Amino acid sequence: MLKKLNFLHFESLGSTNQKLYQLTENNVPSWTVVSADKQSSGKGYANNVWLSEDYKNATFSFLLRYPFQVQEELAIFNMWISTEITRFLSNWQIVAQVKWPNDIILNNKKIAGILIETKLTGDKTKFCVIGLGININQVDFGELEHVSSLKLENKVLNFDIQEFIKSLMLHFYDNFYKMETKQFDLIYDTYNNQLFKKGKVSVFEINSQKMNGIIQYVNREGNLVVDLEDRGEKSFRHKEIKLLY
Structure with a gap:
């Protein structure tokens, strides 16, 4: 346990989002994190497929039980998730950008994707399951274009995947106050300042x-x-x- 973070690690899952969604029926708390070394049916945004080599990348999901206003706050929450990833990567002098709506881009190549699934109560969220796929140590992407990993873009770096996930989750946890205190202007401006291909x-x-x-x-x-x-x-x-x- 790190602060209020609860980590559940599996060697193999169909989808970390699907597993965590199932666990919500058992009333697991906010900030529960499900990760897997192997993910056979990972999903990306808008029903895209997320392909990831086993044991090479960070594939995980976390739960937030928080009443976001669907119309006013969910889009800002997506911006918060995206920009906190780029802020976290900056600890290693990695300058990443956000390709709308929520792909993380490094050197014109995608290194991460985000999928947010929600359960609603009226016009608010009952909970959100946030799935992340971050390419860490994979170096072969076959015929996929514009896809890369932290290892490919900076060969000096050597990440332990589970430690990477724990550190990123701690970063999310420590910076969630921006959503709780509704610092939406800051989040919105940060997102647009990091927008891939903006003004070009x-x-x-x-x-x-x-x-x-x-x-x-x-x-x-x-x-x-x-x-x-x-x-x-x-x-x-x-x-x-x-x-x-």
Whole structure:
């Protein structure tokens, strides 16, 4: 036990999110962490598949029993999770960015993804299960493009995966006061300051059509605002637009 963190480690699971979701029925407390060396059916954001080599990466989920306002606070909470990961990595002089909505990018390559699943009571969350996949020591990603790991991007670093998970969870725990005290302006500004490709001409795909645009910011609702060539500023929800890079 670290402070109020409760770690449950498994050698093999289908999905850490799924396991932790099941454990909520047994009333496990907030800040329960489930990790696995092997994950056979890990999920990414918006039903994407998260592929991870066994024993090489940090695949874990944690539980928060907290009444977030669904309309006003969940998008900010996603921003908080993303930016706290980049802040944590900065301890090793690793300068990472956030690719909307919540991929962690290092040297133009994805090293981490986040999946937040919720159970609601009215317009508030009863609890959130936050799943994270962070590429640590994997060095072969086959034909996957724009994917990397901490080991590939900085060969000097040598992380023990379980110690990495414990340290990151302690960082989350120590910085959750920003959500509790509603420091939303700080979180929002930090997220937008770390936004991948912000202010740069990029190519986007919208309804199978490619066009140029410039990311302006992500709004309070979590939507991406892009200044599109010949179309002006438009706001997009996830899956409505794809950044090509």
